[in-house]
Amino acid sequence: MNGIGAHEVIIESPDHNATLAALPQQAMEEVLWAYRDRMEDLKKDRRFHYTLIFKNEGLAAGATLEHTHSQLIALPIVPIQVQEELDGCKRHYDLKERCIFCDIIRQEIQSGSRVVFESSLFIALAPYAPRFPFETWIMPKQHMSCYASATNEEYRDLAALLQNVLRRIDQALSYPPYNYIIHTSPLREENNDYYHWHIELMPKLKNVAGFEWGSGFYINPTPPEEAAKFLRDIKL
Amino acid sequence: MNGIGAHEVIIESPDHNATLAALPQQAMEEVLWAYRDRMEDLKKDRRFHYTLIFKNEGLAAGATLEHTHSQLIALPIVPIQVQEELDGCKRHYDLKERCIFCDIIRQEIQSGSRVVFESSLFIALAPYAPRFPFETWIMPKQHMSCYASATNEEYRDLAALLQNVLRRIDQALSYPPYNYIIHTSPLREENNDYYHWHIELMPKLKNVAGFEWGSGFYINPTPPEEAAKFLRDIKL
Numbered sequence: 001m002n003g004i005g006a007h008e009v010i011i012e013s014p015d016h017n018a019t020l021a022a023l024p025q026q027a028m029e030e031v032l033w034a035y036r037d038r039m040e041d042l043k044k045d046r047r048f049h050y051t052l053i054f055k056n057e058g059l060a061a062g063a064t065l066e067h068t069h070s071q072l073i074a075l076p077i078v079p080i081q082v083q084e085e086l087d088g089c090k091r092h093y094d095l096k097e098r099c100i101f102c103d104i105i106r107q108e109i110q111s112g113s114r115v116v117f118e119s120s121l122f123i124a125l126a127p128y129a130p131r132f133p134f135e136t137w138i139m140p141k142q143h144m145s146c147y148a149s150a151t152n153e154e155y156r157d158l159a160a161l162l163q164n165v166l167r168r169i170d171q172a173l174s175y176p177p178y179n180y181i182i183h184t185s186p187l188r189e190e191n192n193d194y195y196h197w198h199i200e201l202m203p204k205l206k207n208v209a210g211f212e213w214g215s216g217f218y219i220n221p222t223p224p225e226e227a228a229k230f231l232r233d234i235k236l
Numbered sequence: 237m238n239g240i241g242a243h244e245v246i247i248e249s250p251d252h253n254a255t256l257a258a259l260p261q262q263a264m265e266e267v268l269w270a271y272r273d274r275m276e277d278l279k280k281d282r283r284f285h286y287t288l289i290f291k292n293e294g295l296a297a298g299a300t301l302e303h304t305h306s307q308l309i310a311l312p313i314v315p316i317q318v319q320e321e322l323d324g325c326k327r328h329y330d331l332k333e334r335c336i337f338c339d340i341i342r343q344e345i346q347s348g349s350r351v352v353f354e355s356s357l358f359i360a361l362a363p364y365a366p367r368f369p370f371e372t373w374i375m376p377k378q379h380m381s382c383y384a385s386a387t388n389e390e391y392r393d394l395a396a397l398l399q400n401v402l403r404r405i406d407q408a409l410s411y412p413p414y415n416y417i418i419h420t421s422p423l424r425e426e427n428n429d430y431y432h433w434h435i436e437l438m439p440k441l442k443n444v445a446g447f448e449w450g451s452g453f454y455i456n457p458t459p460p461e462e463a464a465k466f467l468r469d470i471k472l
Contacts, residue, residue: 054446062445071446079451181450200449208444209298210290210307213436214417215315 004047006074010034011067018068019175020055021166028159031070035182036155038072039148043187048074050082050186053147058177061204078186085183086195093194101196102143104128114224116231117164121157124165126224126231132202133222134173134231136165139198146190147182147197162199168234169203176203240283242310246270247303254304255411256293257402264395267306271418272391274308275384279423284310286318286422289383294413297440314422321419322431329430337432338379340364350460352467353400357393360401362460362467368438369458370409370467372401375434382426383418383433398435404470405439412439 012020012031020028039051055070056063078086092100108114108125116124116136124138138161140154150158169176184197212218248256248267256264275287291306292299314322328336344350344361352360352372360374374397376390386394405412420433448454 052447052450054450056445060443062443073447073451075451079453081450081452084452179446179449181446183450202449204443207296207298207440209292210415210417211288211309213415213438214288214290214317214419215309215311216317216320217315 002047002076004076006042006045006048006072008038008072009065010038010053010070010072012070013068016067019170020057020068021163021170023068023163025159025163028163029155032155032159032162035070035072036148036150039184039187042072042074043148045074047076048187050075050078051184052079052082053182053184055178055180057179058204060207061177061179063177082183082186086185089194089196099143099194099196101139101198105139105141114228116168116228117161119157119161119164121154122161124161126228128224130220130222130224130227131218133205133220134169134203134227135220135224136169136201136227136231137198138162138165138201139196143193143196145185145192145195145197147184149190164236165201165231167236168231169201171234171236172230173203173205176205178203238283238312240312242278242281242284242308244274244308245301246274246289246306246308248306249304252303255406256291256304257399257406259304259399261395261399264399265391268391268395268398271306271308272384272386275420275423278308278310279384281310283312284423286311286314287420288315288318289418289420291414291416293415294440296443297413297415299413318419318422322422325430325432335379335430335432337375337434341375341377350464352404352464353397355393355397355400357390358397360397362464364460366456366458366460366463367454369441369456370405370439370463371456371460372405372437372463372467373434374398374401374437375432379429379432381421381428381431381433383420385426400472401437401467403472404467405437407470407472408466409439409441412441414439 013023035053042048042051051072051074053072089100105123114126121141122138123141124136127137180199180201182199185195249259249263271289278284278287287308287310289308325336341359350362357377358374359377360372363373416435416437418435421431
């Protein structure tokens with residue numbers, strides 16, 4: 001392994017006081033395209049095996065710059081957390097010959113109790129066992145393993161849905177600090193049947209403490225069905 | 237697995253304004269004995285497989301009570317983080333027939349550059365690859381897998397060393413919030429050759445953000461040799 005990487009900051013707006021949730025939809029779409037274009041460009045460097053894209057909003061979520069931005073870190077290895085998720089998906093696929101996220105989406109749409117919002121191409125839901133109150137996952141409804149292979153139409157749909165969800169969270173929780181992370185397949189393993197790219201969005205409402213650090217378990221007092229209902233019922 | 241557990245709060249002093257670092261040494265010893273006694277008592281309940289003891293000091297470290305306290309959570313399973321550490325130690329032991337922590341202690345005493353403080357029975361050091369600035373591990377120098385099997389003399393020595401380290405951290409970093417966690421062997425697997433109980437102490441100087449959540453990797457700008465030297469050079 002080479003000790004090599006790249007770190008890029010994606011400035012989401014020229015306006016110092018803008019927030020991602022309140023950008024014009026066209027600007028949100030451009031942010032999503034910037035993610036994609038930087039991923040595709042960095043992929044040309046064969047030393048990189050993963051590009052991690054994430055956003056820290058607010059001091060408690062680790063943001064050290066005020067101006068609205070996201071970050072990209074290209075890594076010479078697949079990060080351990082990503083690898084564990086890939087391995088879990090692979091095990092499910094080997095057993096069932098189906099993508100686990102496709103299974104989850106089907107089940108959640110059927111039950112409805114954890115769905116936050118659904119558009120024609122994407123779904124936002126509270127996962128069955130969230131680590132954090134109001135943790136929300138956003139997924140393409142059709143199977144797709146790589147963020148960068150989405151279409152024009154998909155980025156447009158996602159821009160609208162992501163802003164819709166962020167605005168619900170802002171209203172429900174009074175503009176909380178949050179992190180989101182794009183979970184996508186490793187570079188040059190883009191198209192596979194077992195992994196399904198998605199965004200994990202985590203409002204930062206409390207501090208992670210000794211129990212979580214010591215156990216790897218997360219204490220979450222808010223059931224996902226309640227969080228989803230609360231977000232669903234927000235009037236935008 | 238039963239959905240059963242226990243959660244206890246260990247109140248470290250009757251004085252509302254006391255801090256653990258500044259308690260009389262006798263009181264610190266009593267806290268260590270309270271940890272041990274509660275561990276031993278909860279062990280009698282065969283449904284519990286692990287007792288996790290930790291301290292959150294300060295709001296940013298997750299403390300929701302101001303009065304100085306630690307916590308114990310008894311669990312019906314061995315937590316995933318603990319199991320991963322046990323598995324790693326077991327692999328090293330199977331390969332070398334030596335405890336990995338005994339190996340680390342021998343190596344660190346020899347090199348000296350990451351040692352924070354050494355007493356007759358315990359050592360405090362900055363680990364080779366710390367996740368956080370000023371992360372410090374405290375270990376018995378003799379092999380011992382279970383916190384609860386320490387002797388009178390060992391608890392006395394540990395009380396003095398732990399307070400010594402906490403005071404150095406308080407002076408160096410202006411009374412930072414911190415977490416510490418006792419890493420010990422699972423209940424009823426107390427005595428083994430491959431695991432070595434220890435305390436992991438982590439000042440909370442910055443927020444964990446998207447990169448850490450997404451990758452499982454930790455960005456730490458402070459080399460352990462610098463942190464150890466800084467703490468070593470503090471005049472108490």
